[in-house]
């Protein structure tokens with residue numbers, strides 16, 4: 001018999017008719033990995049349940065659609081530098097020293113931080129991805145993984161594409177279906193056209209989506225114009241990239257015409273406001289993307305350029321930045337910002353539609369948030385509080401696929417103390433000798 005869990009919180013942020021619906025004093029029943037009931041509270045024989053959970057608010061977990069998990073090892077190592085210098089002088093030399101085990105422990109640290117902040121699913125692009133898959137399987141989090149592909153060296157490019165193919169074969173839909181795989185061409189400026197074409201063919205053959213960095217900095221646009229006579233968006237569109245399922249990270253520098261192309265081709269966007277600000281890359285035109293009804297989700301990017309994986313902070317930035325930029329307080333209201341951080345994520349990762357919303361038949365990926373705190377009092381509007389007042393540390397319980405990963409802020413599937421010890425030891429060793 002399936003293990004049943006009963007949740008009876010003060011509020012449930014359910015999903016109905018493509019909108020959030022706040023249910024007061026309702027309940028959720030979970031059987032296995034699925035929500036089998038969400039509605040008014042009823043009388044029960046408690047013996048029928050293996051566990052009963054109370055709490056203030058149950059809501060969908062956050063979905064971080066763009067990060068490089070193991071980069072937690074470089075958190076605080078290289079700051080206050082522009083992207084291309086930061087990559088060339090600091091990050092790439094440090095990454096060259098990373099071993100398989102470092103990737104495992106760095107990813108575990110990221111997973112710890114994400115679960116503690118209410119993230120139930122993330123999209124990762126890096127290397128030694130089977131180690132990330134292993135960490136996700138052990139921790140119980142949901143993830144969409146891609147091998148970062150750089151094709152400037154032809155041989156190295158084909159070796160890493162092979163690795164990405166193997167990742168699809170060995171890990172796609174593994175871990176009770178929690179792990180999915182994409183192909184991960186790093187960016188148009190690191191992937192020549194023939195290499196991108198090869199990747200597209202592979203994506204078609206394996207029937208998986210593609211995760212790529214696009215139009216992140218002004219310099220990228222200028223260099224693309226010099227090399228190809230086209231902007232990165234036009235360049236990849238002309239190559240046929242947008243005929244595939246694409247998750248495009250950043251999309252900071254876009255013309256009106258390019259926004260129309262992205263909308264028409266249904267490209268999903270991972271908006272990373274924190275990383276874009278910190279690297280001085282710019283501010284993505286979120287107001288225009290929303291106006292054109294693009295599918296926008298939120299990512300933190302890696303912890304070396306953010307410098308945390310805090311989706312609450314990201315959600316607040318996403319809502320506040322366009323208001324200030326356009327001198328218009330009505331842009332990206334709280335409910336929209338919350339959608340970007342939760343419901344839109346699984347869609348942008350091309351996941352099964354049962355992942356994301358809280359409703360009957362959906363996967364049990366949810367978080368319990370404590371509302372009885374001074375910074376969340378008095379309570380008028382739950383959604384406004386989540387976006388404008390809450391902190392990641394208000395998350396009290398995290399469940400993915402029906403399994404509890406954190407309860408009363410204690411991680412249940414991973415050894416937090418050991419992860420902190422291992423990552424400090426490894427980061428110190430890795431960065432010794434580098435400037």
Ligand SMILES: [Zn+2]
Nearest residue numbers: 213249301302
């Ligand atoms: Zn990135």
